[in-house]
Amino acid sequence: MAGAWQRSGSRLRTRRIGLMGGSFNPAHRGHRHVTLEAIRALALDEMWWLVSPGNPLKPRAGMAPFAARLASARAMARRAPIRVTDLEARWRTRYTIDTVREVVRRYPRHRFVWIMGADNLAQFHEWDQWRAIARTIPIAVLTRPGYDDDALAAPAMGWLRRYRRPARQATNWAEWSVPALVLLRFRPDRTSATQLRAVDPDWHVRFANPFALPSTPAAPVRQPQE
Numbered sequence: 001m002a003g004a005w006q007r008s009g010s011r012l013r014t015r016r017i018g019l020m021g022g023s024f025n026p027a028h029r030g031h032r033h034v035t036l037e038a039i040r041a042l043a044l045d046e047m048w049w050l051v052s053p054g055n056p057l058k059p060r061a062g063m064a065p066f067a068a069r070l071a072s073a074r075a076m077a078r079r080a081p082i083r084v085t086d087l088e089a090r091w092r093t094r095y096t097i098d099t100v101r102e103v104v105r106r107y108p109r110h111r112f113v114w115i116m117g118a119d120n121l122a123q124f125h126e127w128d129q130w131r132a133i134a135r136t137i138p139i140a141v142l143t144r145p146g147y148d149d150d151a152l153a154a155p156a157m158g159w160l161r162r163y164r165r166p167a168r169q170a171t172n173w174a175e176w177s178v179p180a181l182v183l184l185r186f187r188p189d190r191t192s193a194t195q196l197r198a199v200d201p202d203w204h205v206r207f208a209n210p211f212a213l214p215s216t217p218a219a220p221v222r223q224p225q226e
């Protein structure tokens with residue numbers, strides 16, 4: 001995708017890009033669903049999934065190899081305006097603030113918005129320099145079953161709430177001064193990677209060598225029935 005994107009010359013025009021960080025351990029249909037909803041609600045050209053080499057706030061135990069997580073994200077992003085990236089591994093950025101600053105510095109023509117589920121807002125105050133993240137790019141928080149109330153009561157909301165923008169103006173995010181926060185609600189999806197690992201702990205074995213059989217896509221991670 002990166003090649004086509006650069007060849008088409010679109011690097012020269014301003015693009016509206018969402019950044020969604022995560023472990024993608026594994027990527028699942030919830031990621032895809034909320035991404036497509038966010039693209040629509042924010043009128044994005046594309047979403048970049050930043051597959052984290054190691055989230056400082058998540059336990060290492062049970063974390064599948066980076067290559068398998070990246071491959072599962074690529075499979076889940078197929079035929080959608082989603083760019084799966086290994087930028088954090090390549091740039092060796094450990095914290096979101098460093099990644100966000102690097103993205104903004106390297107792609108000055110584009111406009112970026114940080115995207116995260118409501119569960120992340122609930123613990124946002126634990127992120128390194130979280131206020132600096134909010135001062136760098138706008139933030140859109142996506143509805144997630146079981147977390148929306150916690151998110152509204154989140155410690156970070158004590159500071160962020162004064163910067164909240166109405167969801168009906170969400171498509172204007174590129175003109176907002178920062179900090180800016182918008183909470184987006186749409187048909188929720190209950191899928192979580194924790195739940196998928198519980199039913200299929202060895203999911204990553206299918207993605208162990210994603211380059212071995214280029215014409216045979218890896219089987220998708222089993223998704224529970226709704």
Ligand code: ATP
Nearest residue numbers: 021022023024030034116117144189191192193194
């Ligand atoms: P885990 O269960 O291992 O914590 P996860 O399912 O939350 O994983 P992550 O890779 O940590 O997946 O999530 C990446 C981003 O996607 C986060 O911002 C998270 O809040 C968001 N997200 C994941 N699943 C959903 C969902 N079902 N609804 C809304 N947001 C989601």
